Amino acid sequence: MKSKQFLSLAAVLVFCAATAWSADIKIIANSSVGASSVSTDELKAVFLATKSSLSDGSHVEPVLEKDGPAHEAFLKEFVGKTDSAFETYYRSLVFTGKASMPKTTASDADMVAYVAKTKGAIGYVSASAATAGVKTLEVK
Amino acid sequence: MNFRVKTILNMAVLCATPLALQAQFDFKVDGRDVQVHSFASQGFAYSNNNNFLTMDTSSGSFAFTDGGANVSSQITDKFRVGAQFYIRNIGHLGNWEPELDWASGDYRFEDWFGIRAGKVKTALGLYNDTQDMEFLHTWALLPQSTYPTDLRGNTIAHIGGDIYGTVAMKKVGSLSYTAYAGRRPSDMQGGITYGLLGAGIKLNSYGGTVEGADLRWTTPLKGLMAGASYINLRVNEDGTRLSNLKPYTVDTMKDHTPVYYAEYSIGNLRLDGEYRREIQDVYKTGVGKTGTGVGPAGTDARSGFLSAAYRLTKWVELGTYHSRYYPNWDTIHSLPANHLFDQVVTARFDLRTYLDLKVEGHFMDGVTGANSYHGFYTLDNSTGLLPTTRMLVIRLGYHL
Numbered sequence: 001m002k003s004k005q006f007l008s009l010a011a012v013l014v015f016c017a018a019t020a021w022s023a024d025i026k027i028i029a030n031s032s033v034g035a036s037s038v039s040t041d042e043l044k045a046v047f048l049a050t051k052s053s054l055s056d057g058s059h060v061e062p063v064l065e066k067d068g069p070a071h072e073a074f075l076k077e078f079v080g081k082t083d084s085a086f087e088t089y090y091r092s093l094v095f096t097g098k099a100s101m102p103k104t105t106a107s108d109a110d111m112v113a114y115v116a117k118t119k120g121a122i123g124y125v126s127a128s129a130a131t132a133g134v135k136t137l138e139v140k
Numbered sequence: 141m142n143f144r145v146k147t148i149l150n151m152a153v154l155c156a157t158p159l160a161l162q163a164q165f166d167f168k169v170d171g172r173d174v175q176v177h178s179f180a181s182q183g184f185a186y187s188n189n190n191n192f193l194t195m196d197t198s199s200g201s202f203a204f205t206d207g208g209a210n211v212s213s214q215i216t217d218k219f220r221v222g223a224q225f226y227i228r229n230i231g232h233l234g235n236w237e238p239e240l241d242w243a244s245g246d247y248r249f250e251d252w253f254g255i256r257a258g259k260v261k262t263a264l265g266l267y268n269d270t271q272d273m274e275f276l277h278t279w280a281l282l283p284q285s286t287y288p289t290d291l292r293g294n295t296i297a298h299i300g301g302d303i304y305g306t307v308a309m310k311k312v313g314s315l316s317y318t319a320y321a322g323r324r325p326s327d328m329q330g331g332i333t334y335g336l337l338g339a340g341i342k343l344n345s346y347g348g349t350v351e352g353a354d355l356r357w358t359t360p361l362k363g364l365m366a367g368a369s370y371i372n373l374r375v376n377e378d379g380t381r382l383s384n385l386k387p388y389t390v391d392t393m394k395d396h397t398p399v400y401y402a403e404y405s406i407g408n409l410r411l412d413g414e415y416r417r418e419i420q421d422v423y424k425t426g427v428g429k430t431g432t433g434v435g436p437a438g439t440d441a442r443s444g445f446l447s448a449a450y451r452l453t454k455w456v457e458l459g460t461y462h463s464r465y466y467p468n469w470d471t472i473h474s475l476p477a478n479h480l481f482d483q484v485v486t487a488r489f490d491l492r493t494y495l496d497l498k499v500e501g502h503f504m505d506g507v508t509g510a511n512s513y514h515g516f517y518t519l520d521n522s523t524g525l526l527p528t529t530r531m532l533v534i535r536l537g538y539h540l
Contacts, residue, residue: 041308050306050316051251052217059217080362082408084451084490091539092276096261096269097222097242100175100214120217 024073028115028134029122033058037138038122043078046122048089049099063103063123065111070126078139165540172213180207181274181537188530190507191520193290194231194334197531204535205229206272208241220246226272231520233290234329241272242297252305259299259325263318263354264369265399265414268295273539278410278459279486280498280535283445285465286414288514290334293327295371298350313359321351324373332377335513341379341388348374348392363406369399375422387425394421408451412461415444440469449486457488467512476527479506480515495538504529 027038035056038046045051047062054060065071067083075086093099103121105111108129115121116133125131165176183204187197195201205228212222223243228234244258261269270276271287281289300322308314326347327333333343356367377390401414418441443466449459463482471478486500507525508514516525 041310045251045306045308045314050314051308052248053251081405082451084454084457085405085410088276092270092273094175094177094212095179095208095210095224095273095276095539097210097212097224097244097246097256100173100212100220101177 024127025070025077025124026127026129026131027122027124027137027139028112028131029060029137030115030117030119031133031135032119033060033122033135033137035137036135037140039140040078043139044080047079049093059120060122061102061118061120063105063111063114063118063121065108065124066104066106068107070108070124070129073126074124169213172215174211174213176209176211177540178207178209179273179275179537179539181205181535183280183533183535185534186532189526190516190529191231192504192515192529192531194233194331194517194520196231196520201231203229203231206234206274208272210241218248222246228272230289232334233331237329239325250305252307254304255301256304257301259297260302260320260322261297262295262320262350262352262371263302263304264295264352264371264397265416266367266401266403266412271296274498274535274537275496275539278447278449278457278488278498279461279484280500280533281484281502283414283447283461283463283484284482284515285443285463285480286416286445288331290331290515291513293330294324294332294373295350298322298324300350311360313357316356316358317353319353322349324348324350331513331517334519335517336377336379336388338517338519340382342382343377343379345376345378348376350374364402364404366402368401370396371399372396375420389425391423392420393423394419410449412447412449413445415442417442439467442466442469455490457490459486459488460484465506465508465514467508467514476506476525477508480508481505494540496536498533498535498537500533500535502529502531502533504531 035054035058038054042051042054046060052059075081075083079086081089090101094101103114105114108125111123111125112129112131112134115123167174184202185195185197185204186200191197195203208224208226210222210224212220214220224241225238226241227236227238229236240259242259242261244256244260246254246256248254263269267282267287271282271292298320300320302318302320304318306314306316324347326345332346336343350371350373352371354369356365358365373392373395375390375392375395379388381388397416397418399416404411421438424437443464445461445463447459447461449457451457461484465480466473466478473479483503484500486498489497491497505528507516
């Protein structure tokens, strides 16, 4: 009985930890983006420049943070690359003519301000950041 | 102007402007963002035996400079244009002749279908289209078995068009494809021209058509990508034998190369591997001692490498690779002229986000032979080639 309770508690703690990790960041988008949710595959494809629109047809432009915990968490959870590998990936596109370097912001506040004023912009901020003027997308 | 002074001045010009700006250079034209990026590198190579890549490495050589700059703009959501120029001086290669590296218009109809036309970098294997950009790689020199610096002109780009796209396959990952056709620009500053000069032949033209495809699979296993490429070349060489002014020509009957590659990344570790087999049948005129020989010549060249790189910290990465090249598989492999193996160890230091320094050791076995034009040339090794070469390469690079 006690081991069953222990296992249940452990399962709850693991679930909470996973949920907490996902809850460290929020995905935000300009109000011109029609979708209210985005899949993890779509998000990865958008930020790796292999996809330029969401499933509802909204054209999107990825925006990055220069560095920081939200940036690290986003890359780890949704892109699957380290910061160094991600920068190398984008530079390989830029220097072979396949893409432009995405806009980079210095902070959550700068990210929100830029996404709010830029049509199609999609980015990420820490979960506690104020997001007035932008819409938050649910990640499926 | 003294060659060393010219080297220093060109390097200074390549470095000075963007370093002064200390930022990627963006501006607007008619409300559209225009980006300007640049890169440059300066290297030093020293070998104990044999001179490598047309540099005087046995005395230590700083003739190891390259750089470039590009400008691009996303005109509409689906259409972008851009161009990049490139310049290099590596031993007797490049000779500071600026060239248009790529210049293209790119229209992306859908995520799964786009077209690109102009002078386009060729998708072939892991690194063909990025081989000039040292800052993108752990290594000071990419595996020369597969990405020979002296022969980059053979496959680096084509003047023509591509179709490309990425298809998401849900639980099976995604597939990215590129298919292309066009003409290869004539690389008169490359290893083929220089090597033939050592054989007493002045090349007047060197080019031909090219077509091929690349398919890469981002697998459902996180961090694993696998791919395959295929390239088919037609090579037409036209030259003059300097001793008797008789013509020298090469026309390709068959020259195709399948390539297989994979990359696996987990955390700060990256593992890469690639294998190529180039099967070539050509018809030559003006060959042999008297320059009157004609006839077919065929080779089956095989090459590949395995590499591992690990990023220790944000500013230090260590790596190693083993590279193998056989210019003609149907020969005795153990002879130095019939192979080139290279075991390499590298330390990369990212001194700033825009500045990197690499220190690299090469432990080479074999010399591929004077007529394979792959790293070792008779013009630079007039007393003959020794079977092994140890070489130190140091390379400083910037990019913005």
